[in-house]
Amino acid sequence: MQGSSRRVWNSLSDGPSFPYLMVLPAIAVLGLIVAWPLLNALWLSLHDVILTRPNRPSRFGLHNYQRMLTDKDVWAAVWKSIIYMTGTVVGSMVVGTIAALLTRGVFFGRSLARLVFILPWTIPAVAAALIWGVMYDVNFGVLNRLLGLVAPGAGNVEWLLSRTTAMPSLIAIQVWNEFPIAYIFLLAGLQTIDQDLYKAARIDGATPFQQFLHITVPQMRYVAAVTAILLSIFSFKSFTIIYVLTGGGPSGRTETLIIQTYIEAFRTYNFSYSATLSILSVVLSLVLVAVYIRLAVRPETADGDAH
């Protein structure tokens, strides 16, 4: 009995369908919960499903896309997504690079310094939003108090409430929360640079700045590009910090495409139009993913060509 069941297992596990059997459960879950809803979104975007108006006759066609193309709010939201993305990626790369360069060598307290620079990454986005929300408070926030010490008489800045400062204030939170990703990647990249290159340069009398410019920068170009595109993908998707703190306000100033998609669905209940916006966000993020795949996921044989 036992022998025959073992034989069944063995013949199964040596058969041609075995790899598919092993992949199937994971793919089934992803298919059910990601691919199917995605197709559903596509279907929704071609119809009229508005929860508050269930009896409205539905049309089939591209009318939602037509509306989207001429919708000023949508393109304003795309623009805000681009600003948010650029701000967080540039900010994270700059802070990450400085931190990585400062902690690359051997020095006393190095592991403590590394711990400190990764720590913000462990703070959940919701918690980060609350912490900074408290620090940004106009009347009692610690940031305005610090500002008062540095520049007395500057008055209280309305960080998240003012139309001009809301976006940069949110970007600062995201940078604080996510620069450790850039830091980890860049530090790992720095450690792969051949130390002999620096030795040779020092013998030739190169200053630290020249070494940075002519060795570090060219050697790190590939790692930095991969890191930046990865951060762009993350930051294009960001939802939590913006949603918790401003919900897209004040007067839509922080309403990125991702926030607008969600608001459209759960405040206006126009599921079809919201689905149309989601398809737009999927297409835009696929562009980023395509760049990432070209850069980072090359066939094994091509490894090292980009260096």
Place this chain on the structure above:
Amino acid sequence: MSRSQGLSVVRACILTILGIIVLFPIYWMFVLALSPLGFSRSVGGFLPIEWTFDNFVFLFVDRPMGRWMLNSVIVALATSFLSLVLSTSAGYALSRLKFPGNRVLLLAVLMTQMLPSTAIVVPMYAMLRDLGLLDSLPGITLAHMTLVIPLAIWMIRGFFDGIPLELEKAARIDGCSRLSAFWHISLPLAAPGLTAIFIYGFVTSWHEFLFARTFASPQELWTAAVGLASFKGEYFSLFEPQMAAAAVFALPVIVVFIVLQRQFVAGGLAGGVK
């Protein structure tokens, strides 16, 4: 020599300043969390004056913070465990067994990882409703698995790629089936990496806000992330309890990170898909 000493002094200064800026929000969270109500309104300094645990008592006695934390633990454990099982199976097959469609499948999996969650949240809501999983912890777990599985598959595939095939081949010659070669040879060798995945899965689910907020409306089914966000609106002026809640929510991850730094960072690095 003096020049390099000067450089290291400059470096120490910049490091200290940057470190203080980076740590300050976390420091301030703990200071407010442990200060009596009204501290942030009345005090002008940056140091704690009086310690108290009142804010934590408030969270767990007057608010269902304990319940929310328990929900988060259940969902995170289930998400992480189920994702690990499914991804180990898939990751092994994608690493060891070259079959038609292998590469396409890998790229498709990667794309699901990179898509914005908001793009599928509405149809997912409808689907969970049809399955009867709306307003339930299994529903949230299922949603969270989609965030963990893709990256887990990629990482686990990488672990198996790093284990020499010869070991399995030798076992096969000795009469092991493919399945038992996987179970007895490769799986134990991949175990340290799998621990990193488990942590990654747990933390991802613990942090997640959008799905947990959208798929569970009754308060007793909220995860800690959703409960925490609710403090923003409800007690917008009560900074101290807010910060106590944030501290309770963030602390487990901080502790895990400090204890298991190596696995944590390995997980983050693999996230880039080398």
